[in-house]
Amino acid sequence: MATKPNTRNLPRPGRVLAIFLAVVVGLYALLIGVTLSGDGAETWKPELGLDLQGGTRITLQAKAENGEVTPEKLEEAASIIDQRVNGSGVSEAEVTTQGGDQIITEIPGEERQDLVDAASRTAQLRFRLVWGTQTKPASDTPATATKATADAAKAVEALDWTELSLTEQIDAETQGITTLPKDYQAAVDKLQAAANEFACTDDNLRKVSDNDVADKPIVSCEPETGQVYILSPAVIEGTELASASAGVPQNGVQWAVDLSLESEGTQAFKQVTTELTGQQKQFAIVLDGEVISAPTSQAAITDGRAQITGNFTQATAQELANSLKYGALPLTFTVNGVSVEGPSLAGAQLNAGLVAGLVGLVLVVVYSLAYYRGLGLVVIASLIVAAAITYALVLLLGKSSGFTLTLPGIAGLIVAIGITADSFIIFFERLRDEVRGGKSLRLAVESGWKRARNTILAADAVSFLAALILYIFAIGVVRGFAFALGLTTIIDVFVVFFFTKPLLSLLARTKFFGQGHKLSGLDAGHLGISGRKITQIANDGARRRPVPAQASAPAGEVR
């Protein structure tokens, strides 16, 4: 049935539909592209959350000792925890911040107690004096190294190092470690032995950081250079650090790190730098047991404002400044929750979620077929398209921004089936109202759409608003739910605008729908307009149409 020329600008449903389907195909082409470029195997499987694949999830709650927990501070803390947990190279742990004051660490796979510990430890930045260095390269026998370390630890543990005054500690560096009181000599020897056997590996550093205590000397190294040090008990704690920043000094060309100390730290720093200056002696800045910098003192710093120079690039200077800042963060963390999900229980949850989704979908399909008959097919086609887009987006978002599908997320998707179907219902009911009002189906689709459109948009806007606000304010699993709901709400709008509506416009031209076949869901009996066939109505409408259309033309603008 060729279209009768219509004076109004009818949309071109065919073209809209073609573009829309092209976009969907494009989405999948993009996915295939990702498959080909990356590791292909996992592309068609959404990234699953811990509750669906099993793993450990640690929630840390940050508390500010003074002032507020700012996003910057939290991000820094998260990146340090990331380094710690992923430093061992085993896991693919994800560290994210959440809700403004929480850090979430997710470790997929089997439970790893050591990673839980690594994630939940607080950062420890300390300034220590360098009492000695490795005097000979470590032998390649781990057993000897372990024994030496254990011996040193035992000897160190037996003594009370807090009895040493700052002056005594500084003297031990400037005048030799032998100036320490006699009681300490045995331990110092053990430390030297341990230092000599110390290999500067990530593994060893992690052990050091596990045993890093402020008031005991330690043996550690600087990973950048591999230099091993015997370090004094902490002379300045990280909390004494007021600020740290990277920059190029005014008349310099090299990057440097500026730091300033609080009053107590300033006092100690003054004494340390005064004594060390001119002797080419170092002090060490130690974060989590790891020496991040061991500068020599060039001048006595009396005001607590120091500048660390060296062969810094912009990146290394900023990294050091960040590490310093993190150590100085007035944040303490408490473990807020640890959840361990076994892999097969997680699998059961996934299956249950999928089954529920399938059952829900089938129920909606059956209902819409029973009620809307032929139009029900449009509902099904639209739901399939919506599902296809959702699936593609979940996969793409999983690849690009690490979106993981959690159980609440699946629930959100299932709930969205109902909300998506409702858009069609609003449209169809309008459409039927228009047909009942005496319009031909083709006109009814257009005029019904005009009215349904705003309702759908307004209702979806409210739904999206709810999802958005849930997403912003919620913590934990709730966010996955909100994200899924918001995503599908947007998809719903796209599908109903660019698929369902053009599809109906096209179908209205067919004989089956346009003339109200019994199974189309638009026949007179089904609509409750008994006695008249839809074709008659259409004809009535056609006959009547020109008259009011012309008559109302002058006043057509009145609304």
Place this chain on the structure above:
Amino acid sequence: MSRISVLGHRLYEGDISFDFVGRRKLWYTLSLAIVVVCALGLLVRGLNMGVEFKGGVEFTAKIAATDANVTKLSDAVQAAGVPDAGDPTVTTSGSDAIRIQTKPLDQDEATVVEGALTDAGASEVSQNLIGPSWGEQVANKALLGLSVFLVAVVLFIWAYFREWKMSASAIVALAHDLIITVGIYAWSGFEVTPATVTGLLTILGYSLYDTVVVFDKVRENTRAFEERTQRTYSESANLAVNQTLVRSINTSITALLPVAAILIVGIVVLGTGPLKDLSLALFVGMAAGTYSSIFIATPLVVQLKESEDEVKAQGRRVHARRDKEARAAATARTEAEAVGVGSGPGTGAVTRRVSSGASKRTQPQRAPRSKRGKRT
């Protein structure tokens, strides 16, 4: 099925009309009674807060969910040598898992209990260790989100409908849904978990979604109502509710079907868990949401609107016109048999929008609608 469809047509034409707006006192009383009962439940029984809100550890052990195993695992936890794990709550969860809840433990203690469970025959143990402040934070965040959402929605509805009375009514309907849902939780003793809170927050969106759809029709029907004398504001609004009734029923069914699927699968396959908690809250809230859009929100809008002078004046004009017609009809009948239904002369307020057949009782509403449809 087509019965509903026919019903839809008759509702649309106004042949059948449920008096939602007129009998609002009845609905208010009914809802008030329910709300009072629910509020009472909250006060008397309180909510059964889940381990997430109290703090503690929840273990899920994979083992056949038999009574013997429940006792065995319970004993194993008691004998684990962790004092805080004494007197645990042990329940079955689905057909092949048992859930054990204890008081707050630290990580090492939790590991000990986990070991004890594995020794007692559980093949896989999941644990969920929750600090006592966690639930409080979830609740606080939820409250904050709720406040922001309410403000945003009030503004949105006000901007969209240009009518703060609709905002107010929508919020009242929303509060109604939330109280009922919470009340049902209080009386039934269902456990409140973060998933429940998610469900509750989702109800916000859904309840308002439904209300917006009904309000949109109300607005359409009452557009330029003051220029017409066919129906009072209240009658137009009631027609709107009737006209969207079939949509409301269909929407509720399609929305509730998937939720019911989650609920059933959640309970049958998984036993307790986030799926059940979420879908239960959704199910109750959605049902309440559909009810309140029809029975509470719209009548409330009408009530608020009826205090406006313009609405009152229009109401008087409608009644004046009807009285006049009734008198005319009565006199016509006494004089002779009615020859035909005379087209009533429009009363003073009739404008160009009212077609000449305005007083034809048989199809009163069709004339202006179809005409308006053609103009756009």
